[in-house]
Structure formats: structure tokens, C-alpha cells
Amino acid sequence: MTWLYREGSKKITGVSGSLLFAEARGAGIGEPVTVETDAGALMGQVLHVEGALCAVQLFDEMESLARATLWLERGVLEVGVGDGLLGRVLDGRGRPVGEGVSGRSGGIEKFVSLYGPRINPAHRTPPGEAIETGLSALDLMSTLMRGQKILLLAGAGLPTAELAAHAAVQATVRSRENVLVFAGIGIPARDEALFMDAFERGGVMESSVCLLNRAGDSPMERFLTPRAALAVAEYFAFEKGRDVFVVVTDMLNYCDALRDLNRAIYKTPEKEYPARVYSDLAGIYERAGCAADRPGSVTQLSVLTLPDDDLSHPAALLSAAVADGQIILDRALHARGVFPPVDIAASLSRLMNRGIGRGRTFDSHRDLAGQLHAAWAKAMKVKRLPAGSVLSSVERTYIDFADAFECRFLNQRVRETAELLSVERRTFAQSEARAWEILSKLPPEELYLLPSALLERKRWS
């Protein structure tokens, strides 16, 4: 970090959890600080200033106040970026760990602000190029787009990590020179191993940057992890012209860190999220997209665990309000052994219609997806009728359709060996073929949402 001058203060008036109060007149909001203690240097950020007093949010645990000095660093929180980051593991604030790459010598080209400047909405290009993940439930029903920010919502115990890792490795974003940025926020050892293993096996480790804030690391560091990851992603995307796929897990840990900080300051009730959560989350999710006048893109896939499978949890609702769509997993499908267990009715890709169809994915993709959604909704309606209900012959075909939909369309699990899940990869064309196969379970007059010409052609082929 470079600074013009440093100012020190020894007047630390108090510490409370991860908050530190000090007399340091002239501290600027959001500026980084270093606290030197006997035990070492701690990092923090100015949160609030009032007269000569300032409140500092610490990213490390403060052990002792003795002989502590607070240094105002001026400037902004920064992360080093450069080609040297590829294939490396960084800590939760974006500093390379192991084999000491530091400074410009180790492939670090420059330092950029963790917060990143805001992207001008008038210079964005709406995402409109489909990403093939190889999973029919996504590719056909909720197609992901290059530059999209999508959420993966599921309760604990569902294979979210498996799905996210699979999508990250398989996703074919336009160019061959993809960069994968992984941000683990409060990530447990099991998930870390799963992701690293999947990246290794998928052969993407060389072109990836992994930022890890492990479950045992400071909760306050969780504020920095996604931002550092996105600053790295933006560098590769908008300065180097690469298509960057960012996987963030788990945003619930981030939201909880934000809530805990707020509770420390304002003594708010335990479950209440502060009003600023929405803007704060938007400051993370909105850092995705495509530019009108430069190559490269940032695509975000953020995992958020739903507490008790509750979709109305504030963290999920607020995230869904900014994201360009959500993939939601269903516990019942998972229990029946379906992978990926995607609840296609609740899942949604808001940008889908811009990037599918002739010349992009395949002809009539939109009509086909619309018909599948409508048929699935109707099948669910029939399935929900109480036992003993009298079904018409048409309604019975919907039961068959629903079964085929689960087994032949959604499910892509091939076999399960002891340590890894084997998943069939489908191209757009293969997913389309599956869709026609399962629609043939229904009488043709039920398929009125498909153009009649297309239906004729398919019936004879």
C-alpha cells in the first residue's frame, strides 16, 4: 500500500467486540487503518466519525489494548491484481498465501480499490449470450447468460456446493480464456475440499483465483472477501477482456456478519437485519455484467443457504430482488435421488429471453420452455388433488409426464461412486431432444403453447 503520510493515535478509548473507538481527528469515512499492538498489526476500516472520535471496524480479533497505536492509512482498502494471481489461493482479503507472492514482482500489476467504482447503467449491455452448463434444468428452463448474476438458494443439506462446483467447471462462457474466481465466505473445510477437488479434477485450477475466508477466520473479514474477489474479477474482465465466472459461497455468512455488526452498534434484536442490507448487497451483486464498449464480462453465481428452507428469509428476498434470477433446489426431488434437484417452477432466469432461440441456443427454445413450464405446473396441480379424486384420461397423462420429467429430463446423475458424483453433460441440442421425448407423453392437443407448424414437424420426424 502506498501513502502520502501516516498519522498515528495512541488515544484508543475502547474496544467492544470487533469495534474500536479512538480519538483521531480527521479520519475519513471508509478509510483503512492499521492498529499496532504487542501481538501484531490488525486491519480495520473507519465506520463512523463524530468530532474527534472515530469508530473503527476491525477485521481481526483484538486481543490486547496495551500499547496499541492506531494508524490512519488514508486512501481506500485495496487488493493487488495481476496475471500472477491465476492459479493461486488468496486469503479472505485478497492477499496471496503460500509461496510468498507479494508486491509487483510476483505478477501483481497494481492495487485497486476493493469497493470498485460503480458501473454506469447507461454503458452496460444487457446480457444476451447463453451459457451452456450441461444441465437441462438450467440450460433449457432457466438459461444462464454471460454477465448475469444468479443466486443459488437452498436449505442446508442439499447439494448446493456440488451444483455450484459443477456449473463453475462446466460453464462454457463465450471465450476459451475463461477465468474462474472463487470466493469462500466462512466456508467449512468440507465445502472447501469439495470445491478445490472439483476445480482440480475439472482442470480449471490454472485459470482460477480462490479467495478463502474459512469458517474459523474472522467474521469481520467476510465484509472484504466478496469485494476483493469482485475487484479481481473486474480486473480480468474489464481490463484484460476475459470472461470471468465468479462463484460466491455462502452469502448468508456475509449477511449474518453484517447483522452482527449492526447489533453491536445499535443493539438491534437478534434476528433483525439493518435497513442498509439491501444497498449493501446490491453493492456486491451489481458488480456483474457486460460493457457496451469493452470486451469481457463478470458472471456471478452466489450461493445463499436458506435458513429452514425459508424462501421469505430477508437475506434471500433482498438478494433475489437484485439478482437477475435464482435457482432453487427442492428437498423432495433430492430425496428421490434426482440431481440436480432444481425446482423449475420457482427457479427463474430473468435475462433468459434475450439470449435464446434461433442462432443462439436452438429454434423455438422459448416456446418449448414455456410449454414445459405450463405442463409441469398443470401436472403439479393434478398431483396435488387429494387421493381418491377422479382423474380424466388427459389428467392421467400428466402424471406420466411428471414422472418422465423427473427421471428423464431433470435427473442427470449417472452413477455414484464412493467419493464423487458423476453427472451426464448435455449440450443444448441434447437437452432439447429430451424435452421432446417427455412432451410426447402428453396428447398433442395439450401442447397448444407450441407453434402448430413446429408440432407438426416433430410429430412426423
Next chain:
Amino acid sequence: MKGFVSRVSGSVVTVRTGAPVRLFEAARVGLAGFPGETAGLRGFWGPDSAPEVDVVLCENPSGLSVDEEVSFTGGPLSVELGPGLLGDVVDGLGRSLRGDGFYLGEGGGDSLPQNRTWRFTPSAAVGDTALPGGFLGAAAEGSCFVHRVLVPCDVPRAAKGNTVAWIAPEGDYAAWDCICRLADGTEFSLSRRWAIRVPRPFAARLPLDRPFYTGVRGLDALLPLAEGGVAILPGGPGTGKTVLQQSLARHCRADVVVCVNCGGRGNETAELFEDFSSIPAPGGGSLMERTLLVSAPADAPPAMRETAVCLAMTAAEFYRDMGYSAVVLVDSVSRWEEASREVEAHLSGPGGAFYARLARHCQRAGAVETLEGRRGAVTLVNAASPRDGDFSDPVTQAALRLSGAFWGLNGEWARARCFPALDWERNWSLYGDALSGVLTRETGEDWAKSRDYLLSFLSQAGELSGPARLQTLSDQERWLLYHSETLQDLYLRQNATDLSGGLSSALLRFLKALDSKVQEAGFPDEAFTVRPELARLFTLPEEEFPDRAREWLEHFAGALTPAVGNF
């Protein structure tokens, strides 16, 4: 007037100043000159005391510290109104975003283009009395829009010497060039600033008796909105609020459309701009030429959401005053409320002004007689995003009480991708009775009867598909279910990109005729497989549909009658 920062918390700055400051006065804060607005005053001015002034920043105050200087501008936040506003993308302070770089803050300027001129044709003559709102001449904006240049409405009505002493001859003028001078020396240009929180004056409110055609079949048929009316569009996440608003912006019959991205996604602004720039407008030019995009997305400073909404209303009123029908689409008021709470959490005094501001915002809509004596209107559609689709939430309810039409979206239909996912039975419109006569005249169909036909079908079918069904349905009941599904799937369901309001009455007339033919024939089996045929008919071009549909229906009915005779 100067002051100094004494506290920074979130986006709120507390300032000590010796000079008198007014509420809502605009300020520049700190070395970086962050724009802000005075939101609260505490204490009083005495010989040795100065009050604390809370200033809400419309910029992220990164690096701001105490003792930095604050200057108050002496006037409220205002926006430059004039030709060149349409077709642009501005932020909540009226700064043109198209002039800025890929990352915000690299450049950027005022709302009106600096280096453009407009062809001005004068109508007023030297010696005319210049009353506020009076017509001075026309400026050509875009390829087809006539921008009426009026005497500013803040010119005193009764002042002496308000006769036109000089008016510019026909020619090209920049927005800031003087085009008219009064006898007392007052000069006007094509543009003028207006405080965004102050409603622009008009002569009188007019009754809301003209329909605002939305281009969405179901809305025009069941839940009409009047020109100058207010509608609330609440829906849970993913129910299609934004898409429906975008469809309205695209297909509605309005002269001017102002879209406010209030706490939404940046991509939404980008989508509208990209699409509207390439879609031709009915009157010529592209759709973007009648549109102003105001963008305060979720990652923008929270205070900007409120200024964006006020600015949009001001711009719409500006065009209303020229005698146009403008519409403001706000997406969404819930995000505005969230931003208010976020700002209030940091104020040193009490907050809680949101609901009063929401009411004032809705009151700015209406059909009016302008100062010039023309009819103008501002129609308002507020989207709301109640938590988990629960319409009892306070923002939805407050907005609902201020609205004349309730367009709630239904999560279940959205999950089946049946859009627009409007909840036809729970929704209402208070404008129906006043508009019924005009709608009947203009569509050639008894509007109230058609509405009742649709609603009764939908509600009866709703009762039949209830939880328990332990016996076979009668033929009549089966038909009721089948036909209501047709109405739902083929008539009310409408693709957002190819809405065509023009055909709606012909389609409904046809569906009603089909229904009566099937009833006459005693619900034969053939009636239960017609939907693919109908779907095919409904994709016909507008001019071919009536004849082909009649032929088909005659043929279909002809095949049915013998079966009845056999019984």
C-alpha cells in the same frame, strides 16, 4: 453559505454552520463536493450557538472526514428542464449518464446536451402579454416531437412590464440561449430549472374520464386505468412486475414515458435503452424519443432513489404543461421506502416522513387544464415489492389507498410462467364506471358486459377446481373449466414482447361466440380439443383475423349441429 462537517454516519453528514440554512436546501459537501440535501435542523442560531444541520448525501461519502467544508447553495435541489431531456438516461440528480464513462464519475454533465441546438419557431409577437404558461413558440425535439416553449410558470402573473419586448426569430438555439425578453428585462431561454420537490402549477384538475390504453389485453379489458390516474402494481419477487412495467412503457398510448429505476438492477435501464432505441414508435422515430429513463439502481446511494422519483414527476409535469399525456412508471416504491429507512437510521433527529412523501408523490398525478388552457395528464404506475408477496405490507397498503387501480400479481401463475400474472379476481379498478362509456364507444363492444363475462367465467372455474373432486364433472362443468382455461391461456396470457392491444375486442368477441355455439350444441366432445386450433388462429395478423376466425367458427359450428339432431 458555509459550514463544517462535525459527524459522518452512513450517508448522513452533520454540519455546524453559523448561517441560516433552509430545509431541503442543496449543499456541496467536503473537498470532493459531494452533492447533498438538507434533511433536518436541530437547535437555533444564537450569539454563541449554531444549530446542527443534517445533510443527506447523494453520493457515497468515501474518505470524508470532520472539519471538511460544506457550502449551501441557497436553493433547493432542482433539475434543468428543456429540449433534449427525452431520449436520455439521467441519474437521480438529473445528470446525464450517457456522457459519463463505463465507471461512474469519469465524466458526466447536466441533464441537457451541451453542444446541441434546437430549431425554434416563435409564435408570440412583440407586444404580447406574457402570462405564466403562455405559448412562446415551438422547438423541434427528436424526429417528430413538438416541444412547446412556454413562459416559465414562476413568472409573476400580475407584474408590470410583462409584455414581450423581444422574441428570437426562427433559428437554431442552444438550450441556454436567450429567446425572449420581457419589457422589464426578464430573459428566458429554452430551458429553465425547477425544484424537483415542488409540484408545477396548473389551472384546474379535470375529471378522469379518458382511458389510458396500456396495450395489455387483460388490463384494458378488466382493470382499466384513466389518463391521470394512479395504479399500484405489487408483486412478490419474480412475479413479473418489472417486465410488466417494461411492457407498459413500450406499448401504452402516451406521448411521453418516464421510467424510474428506483433501487432496481442496472441492467433494467440498459435493457430499456437498448430495446427502445431500436423499436420504431407509432408516430415515427424510435420509442426512446418519447422516453426519459431515470436511473437510481440498487447500488446507487440510497438518497438518490427519492430524488429520482421526484425528478421523474417534475419532468412528467413539464410535458403535461405542454398539453401532453405523460406516464411515470416507478419500479419500485418499496425500494424507495427501504432507502428512506436506511437514511433515517443515520439522522441525528427523528425521521418518518416517507408516507407523507408517498402521498404527495401520488397527488402529483392527474388530468389537468394547463395554465395555457390545454388538457394535459400525468398518469402514474407505482410498482411495489412487498416482502414475500404479502400485500398487507404497509407500503403496498399506503400506496393502494392512494391509487385508483390495484394490479396485484399472483405468485402461482408466475411459477407456471403464465404472464402477465395478474390476479384477476382480487384486483380492482375504480376507473371502470367513468370510462365504460368511452371504452364501449372506442372498442365497439359493450365494455362492462365483456368484463362481467370474463370475470364470471374465471370465478366459476375457480370454484370448480377447488380442493376436493370426488366425482366426474358434468359436461357443462367440464366446458366451464376448459373454456376458462382458454380465456386464461390464450386471451389473458400475453407475451411481453408482442402485446397487441388492437385485437383484443375481436378476440374476445370470437371467444364469446365460440362459447355460445358450444352451449347450443350441448357440449360435444369436439369442443374439448379446439385449443390448438384457436392458438393457431390467434397468431394470425390483425387484419386477417376477423374473417378467418368467422370462417373457422362457421365451419366448426356446422360440423357440430348434426350431432345434436341425432339425439
